[in-house]
Amino acid sequence: TVSDHLNNPFGIQWQRYWPDAPYPELVKSVPHVAFVVDDLATAIAGQKVLIAPNSPSEGLTVAFIEVNGAPVELMQYDNGAQPTIPPDLAHKTTQGW
Template identity: 80%
Template sequence: MKFNHIGIPTTGSFEGEIDLPHLKMTVSDHENNPFGIQWQRYWEEAPYPDLVKSVPHVAFEVDDLEKALRDQKIIIEPNSPSEGLTVAFIEVNGAPIELMRYQRDP
């Protein structure tokens, strides 16, 4: 696994807001800082578990998402928020963890 970002939920505004209507949330660019900090504001109708909308999560890139999900408590099933990326959320010790797999060209 490789660290990608930390997502921090907030209800307030933040600098560099990026609206993602198809995900029903607003985020900041986690690549604009060397530590991968990403602010996230979930829209009222966002269909995510309260745990994800209220507790910060750490995101890791994995080579094999299916393998990484084995024997885990999945709270958001694998889905593709953008082209070439598949993500899923699991719960570990009461905290949300995002697992990400980028489709790499051969």
Template identity: 80%
Template sequence: MKFNHLGIPTTERFDGEIDLPHLKMTVSDHQNNPYGIQWQRFWADAPYPELVKTVPHAAFEVDDLMAEIKGKKVIIEPNSPSEGLIVAFIEVNGAPVELMEYSK
């Protein structure tokens, strides 16, 4: 498991916004942030749990997403937000955690 980014929900606008219409959210580029922070502004019709839209999450790269979520409280089922990537969110002690599996 390897740290990928820290997702922080916000209602404020920020420099370098990236609109993701297919995900109904606007994000910052965490890869060009020295701390790995991805600011996330969810659109009004974004179909995500309130926990994900309001509480910061840590995101980790994993080798086997299905094995990692087995037996966990899944709050966003595995899905592919972009080519070569599958993600899911689990809840750990009341906080969201994103798990990411990149195609090899």
């Protein structure tokens, strides 16, 4: 199950997985952070990849890597697609969060 990041003032999306969900145990059991990157292939090069690059929605490619024992989601927006920013945070850039 997933919460909508647009329904809270901090833009947080909570994910909870069923026990038999087809994801690595680390991803299912440890909260993760997500970062937007310009070049996903470069960002995951040499990293321990938990979930290979895939496209969960049009214009977005994601992958999960392991960093210091925790999952990290890396997201690349393609073809000019942009992340959806909660209205309360629209005045800030990602560098300001």
